[in-house]
Amino acid sequence: MAEINVDSNKRQKIENTQTREVEDEHITCTICSEVWTSGGGHCLVSLKCGHLFVYPISCITRWITERAHKLGDKKTFCPICMKPARLNDIRIVVPIKLVVKDTAEINILKKEVEMKKSKICEYRNALELAQLSLSLSKRELKRAQGTLL
Missing domain, CATH: 1.20.5 (Single alpha-helices involved in coiled-coils or other helix-helix interfaces)
Incomplete structure (x- = not known):
């Protein structure tokens, strides 16, 4: 009987986590799939087109740098809408209220x-x-x- 309770508790935790993941889908980076958290150095940035990403060194910066290197003439684009994007277009977003995932x-x-x-x-x-x-x-x-x- 105790095993059934443990299994149901674990199942409930998994279901709760999955529900939270669906709810939190709008606060994840399109490139690295990381959630904006209170730790780990992820800050919110946007491109000129308005799309949001988290900004660890290896995320949107790497995306733009790699694409510019491959294309050779420093022309690259937003990974979502394909509008032109450059490193200079990255802007830190300072929201009035930001909910972070614990x-x-x-x-x-x-x-x-x-x-x-x-x-x-x-x-x-x-x-x-x-x-x-x-x-x-x-x-x-x-x-x-x-x-x-």
């Missing part, structure tokens, strides 16, 4: 998953050692039976 629960669950993966690895290693020991014991048993006959 990632504390997700970070705790990620750590829990990593701990479980580590335990699984330990159990696999122990199983391999036990199988090896069993194999050696079987070999010794066959030898001992051979010497008795």
Whole structure:
């Protein structure tokens, strides 16, 4: 019975997370899919066309830089509407009110998953050692039976 409660609790957490992800879809970067959070250095920026992105060094800056490098003449475009975009077009957006996603629960669950993966690895290693020991014991048993006959 306890397992059913644990499973239903985990299922509810997953459903709640999925619901939050759908609700938060409008506050994710189109390029890196990162959510604007209270930590991690993501700040909100826009291009001339008005499309919003998060601004870690590796996101919209990299997009524009890579496209300019590939095209050679520094002409690049917004990844959403394809209007011209340059590094100089990036503007930090300072909203009156910005709701950030609290990632504390997700970070705790990620750590829990990593701990479980580590335990699984330990159990696999122990199983391999036990199988090896069993194999050696079987070999010794066959030898001992051979010497008795």
